Amino acid sequence: MNKNCQNNFVAVLCGLLLIALPALGDVSAEYKLKAGLLFNIAKFVEWPATAHAYAASPIVIGVLGDDPFGPALEEIVRDRPINGRLVVIQRARRLEELPVCHVLFISDSERGRQVAILAQLGDRPVLTISESADFVSRGGVIRLLMEDQKVKFEVNAGAAEQAQLKISAQLLSLAKTVFHAKGGNG
Amino acid sequence: MRNLRDIPIRRKLRIIIMLTSSVALLLASAGFITYEWVNFRDAMTRNLHTLAEVTGHNSAAALIFGDAKAAEQNLAALQAVPSIVAGCIFTPDRKLFASYRRGHETAAGLEKPISDGWYFADGHLMLFLPVVHQGEGLGTICLKSDMHEMWDRLLRYAGIVALLLVAALLTAWVLSKQLEGVVADPILHLVETTQAVSARNDYTLRADRQGGDELGVLVDSFNQMLTQIQQRDEALQRSNHELQDFAYVASHDLQEPLRKIQAFGDRLKTKCAAALTDDGRDYLERMQNAASRMQTLINDLLAFSRVTTKGQPFELVELSRVAREVLSDLEVRIEQTGARIEVADLPTLDADPMQMRQLLQNLIGNALKFRREHFKPLVKVSSRPVNGAHCELRVEDNGIGFDMKYLERIFGMFQRLHGREHYEGTGVGLAICRKIAERHGGQITAESAPGRGATFIVTLPVHHGNNGGQTHEPQ
Numbered sequence: 001m002n003k004n005c006q007n008n009f010v011a012v013l014c015g016l017l018l019i020a021l022p023a024l025g026d027v028s029a030e031y032k033l034k035a036g037l038l039f040n041i042a043k044f045v046e047w048p049a050t051a052h053a054y055a056a057s058p059i060v061i062g063v064l065g066d067d068p069f070g071p072a073l074e075e076i077v078r079d080r081p082i083n084g085r086l087v088v089i090q091r092a093r094r095l096e097e098l099p100v101c102h103v104l105f106i107s108d109s110e111r112g113r114q115v116a117i118l119a120q121l122g123d124r125p126v127l128t129i130s131e132s133a134d135f136v137s138r139g140g141v142i143r144l145l146m147e148d149q150k151v152k153f154e155v156n157a158g159a160a161e162q163a164q165l166k167i168s169a170q171l172l173s174l175a176k177t178v179f180h181a182k183g184g185n186g
Numbered sequence: 187m188r189n190l191r192d193i194p195i196r197r198k199l200r201i202i203i204m205l206t207s208s209v210a211l212l213l214a215s216a217g218f219i220t221y222e223w224v225n226f227r228d229a230m231t232r233n234l235h236t237l238a239e240v241t242g243h244n245s246a247a248a249l250i251f252g253d254a255k256a257a258e259q260n261l262a263a264l265q266a267v268p269s270i271v272a273g274c275i276f277t278p279d280r281k282l283f284a285s286y287r288r289g290h291e292t293a294a295g296l297e298k299p300i301s302d303g304w305y306f307a308d309g310h311l312m313l314f315l316p317v318v319h320q321g322e323g324l325g326t327i328c329l330k331s332d333m334h335e336m337w338d339r340l341l342r343y344a345g346i347v348a349l350l351l352v353a354a355l356l357t358a359w360v361l362s363k364q365l366e367g368v369v370a371d372p373i374l375h376l377v378e379t380t381q382a383v384s385a386r387n388d389y390t391l392r393a394d395r396q397g398g399d400e401l402g403v404l405v406d407s408f409n410q411m412l413t414q415i416q417q418r419d420e421a422l423q424r425s426n427h428e429l430q431d432f433a434y435v436a437s438h439d440l441q442e443p444l445r446k447i448q449a450f451g452d453r454l455k456t457k458c459a460a461a462l463t464d465d466g467r468d469y470l471e472r473m474q475n476a477a478s479r480m481q482t483l484i485n486d487l488l489a490f491s492r493v494t495t496k497g498q499p500f501e502l503v504e505l506s507r508v509a510r511e512v513l514s515d516l517e518v519r520i521e522q523t524g525a526r527i528e529v530a531d532l533p534t535l536d537a538d539p540m541q542m543r544q545l546l547q548n549l550i551g552n553a554l555k556f557r558r559e560h561f562k563p564l565v566k567v568s569s570r571p572v573n574g575a576h577c578e579l580r581v582e583d584n585g586i587g588f589d590m591k592y593l594e595r596i597f598g599m600f601q602r603l604h605g606r607e608h609y610e611g612t613g614v615g616l617a618i619c620r621k622i623a624e625r626h627g628g629q630i631t632a633e634s635a636p637g638r639g640a641t642f643i644v645t646l647p648v649h650h651g652n653n654g655g656q657t658h659e660p661q
Contacts, residue, residue: 040250043320083320170247174256 033151034144035072038129041142041153042103043082044171048164051102051125058086062098064117065107067091095120106130106140114138125164136179141165145176152176196370203362204355211354215347222343226336230269230311231304234331237267238315242327245275246319249283257284264329271310272296272330278323296328309333372401376408389416433491437484444484448477486614489544490599493621498538500626500650505532505542505579509567512546519554525563532569533577536650541622546581548615549642553583555609558637561585576628576645584639593632619644626650 042059059082061073077087092098095117104126106117111132118128118139128140135143136156141163143154155175160167172178190198241260248256261273261284271291275284280298287293295312304313311331317324372395379393389412395405451474459467509529513520520527527550550565557563566582588596588603595601597620602613616630619642623630627647634640 037251040247043250044247080322168247170244174247174251174253 030146030151031068031070032072034131035069035076037144037151037153038073038103038105039076039080039087041129041171042087042127044168045103045127045160046166046168047102047125047127051100051164052085053100056085058088059103060099060101061087061089061103061105062101063089063091063105063107064095064098065093065109068107101126103127103129106132106135108132114140121163123162123164127160127163127165136177147176154179156180195373196366199366199370200359200362203366204358207358208351208355211351215351219340219343219347223336223340226339227306230331230333230336231313234270234304234311234313234329235315237264237270238313238327238329241273241329242275242315242317243319245284245327246317246324249275249277249317249324250319254284258286260284261286269331269335270329271332274328275317276326276328278325280326283325291330291332293330296330302326306333368397369401372396372405376401376405380408383412389419430491430495433487434495437487437491440484441481444477444480448474448481451477483612486612486618490614490618490621493541493618493625497625498540500536500538502534503537503539503542504534505546505569508532508539508542509546512543512550515547516550516554519551523554523557523563525554525557525565527565528567530566530568532567532579533571533648535577535646535648537626537646538622541625545619545622545644548619549581549644552615552642553581553585553640555611556583556585556587556604556640558584558586571648572645575649576647579644579646580641581644582639582641587634587636587638587640588632589636590634596632597630 038061042061047059061077063069063073067073073089077089081087090098090101098104102125104121106114106128108131110117114130114132114135115138121128127142128135129142129144130140131144133143133145136154136159139156139159141156141159145152145154153175154177155167155172156179157167157172158180190201193201241264245257245260248254248260257275261275264270264273264286265288271288272293273286274282274293274296277283285293295307295310300314302314302316304311306312310333313329313331315327315329317327375396376393379391383389383391392409392412393405395402395409451470454462455467455470455474462470506529509532513527513529519525546567550567553565554563561584564584567580568582569577569579572578592603596603597616598613599617600613601617602609602611620630623644623646627650628645630642630644632640632642
């Protein structure tokens with residue numbers, strides 16, 4: 001984490017110096033990478049037909065809690081539809097405030113309410129993503145983590161199945177670890 | 187092509203058949219192999235395209251997540267396809283992302299990816315295909331395949347084609363051997379028949395017709411011509427024989443009354459001369475002259491007809507010896523005329539000895555007879571070989587000569603260019619010479635100009651077959 005802090009520091013310094021790009025400067029390189037990963041993961045996930053309101057309805061990525069990505073997510077999804085569907089970002093403090101999401105990023109700020117949130121989602125076809133260490137074992141679908149300065153991810157295939165999500169084998173083959181435990185009570 | 191014209195028809199047919207079938211087979215084989223080659227190239231490209239598509243598709247996530255290791259694992263799966271020697275994946279900015287190489291093979295040719303397509307180079311097929319995921323270009327996958335499989339297959343095809351070619355040519359050879367007879371046999375038979383006809387002068391021979399095609403028509407026409415020739419030949423021989431018989435019989439039978447006329451004329455002259463007046467004796471004298479001339483005519487006529495009727499079989503005749511005998515016969519006349527006779531080396535040939543003697547005697551005798559006044563006759567007898575099988579006999583004099591427009595006439599029967607009062611003789615000598623030459627299968631001609639001497643040229647075959655010396659006996 002030391003290095004990340006340094007990176008953060010450098011990034012902040014850069015942001016201060018490059019006043020022309022203050023918005024970008026707010027986000028660390030790590031979260032830019034994570035934003036990209038989040039978007040790319042969505043590309044290899046198939047939702048059940050019931051998850052989409054109509055044929056060209058957008059894919060909604062919800063960010064719950066403190067948003068670590070800043071504008072990075074918007075920049076990545078801009079003009080890059082997935083399977084012909086536009087991708088939109090929604091942010092909220094509480095799950096109830098969010099519309100129906102396809103991807104739900106649960107920020108570390110919601111760490112304490114993780115289990116409750118997952119329980120609240122139940123079997124709904126939502127691809128839950130978080131950074132907290134025990135997220136996957138608690139029934140979340142994907143956890144993002146840093147290792148050797150690379151962003152990696154873990155997948156709980158059982159949880160995905162429960163949420164009726166089909167995760168591409170290609171994606172699974174790239175995952176650091178794949179769990180098969182059914183989520184909800186881990 | 188000239189050589190082709192000179193070889194026998196049987197072989198010509200065979201060569202034509204074999205040449206035609208080989209060319210046709212070779213063309214067909216070339217077409218077949220070319221078709222296979224193009225087909226196989228297409229299939230190979232298609233297969234490689236499919237492989238690239240599958241591998242590219244499987245590597246989409248690896249490209250998206252920048253996981254080069256996963257991409258290399260994907261590429262490594264290509265080792266299941268032995269023909270693929272190398273594969274690379276490039277990022278959209280043309281940087282090498284992942285690569286695979288079989289053994290010591292190189293990825294040469296893949297370093298600079300083109301966006302899409304394939305080409306053949308250095309015995310390899312290079313294929314480039316963009317990796318697209320959900321409409322987004324992620325990079326380019328490049329595969330390099332060697333052509334061993336294709337060459338192996340082509341080689342196998344070439345082997346099969348060569349085997350087929352040999353088998354087909356062998357079959358064609360056997361078939362042509364069987365079938366060429368259909369064309370060649372009637373022609374060869376016709377050739378044999380024509381040769382037999384001309385060699386034996388046998389016009390009774392006929393060619394067998396073997397079919398109703400043009401060759402059959404040819405054989406029919408040939409047989410018809412033979413029939414016509416045979417009929418004409420028979421008619422000609424018949425009339426010729428009749429004429430010869432007539433001449434022989436006539437001259438023979440004419441001698442009897444003539445001898446009586448001469449005998450009683452002589453008796454009249456010796457026993458009754460005193461009882462005759464001067465006029466009577468003159469008439470008797472003239473009658474006896476005429477009778478003696480008639481005797482000469484009949485003798486010459488007999489000599490002429492004897493050339494064919496009393497000819498002797500041919501034997502080897504030394505012309506030099508014959509010439510010496512002739513000169514000794516003519517000795518008196520040679521002395522009288524003061525002539526010089528030069529005889530060169532003369533050949534030995536197959537001929538009737540008596541007739542050769544007659545021939546030389548007539549020609550040299552003529553040379554002495556038709557001499558120019560105040561000129562001593564000079565006669566040269568020489569010979570030279572012609573065309574190997576013939577020899578040319580020349581009798582050259584410095585006599586009065588003749589105009590070439592009479593060339594044909596002088597060899598005619600009883601033909602004379604000069605009055606009896608100037609030169610004795612009946613005009614049969616040269617006719618006999620011609621007949622002798624013709625009986626020997628030769629010919630006679632002459633070159634001359636008035637006052638410039640004359641050269642008589644006899645061309646005779648040196649050897650004769652079994653049918654030499656044919657004679658015709660009068661019935």
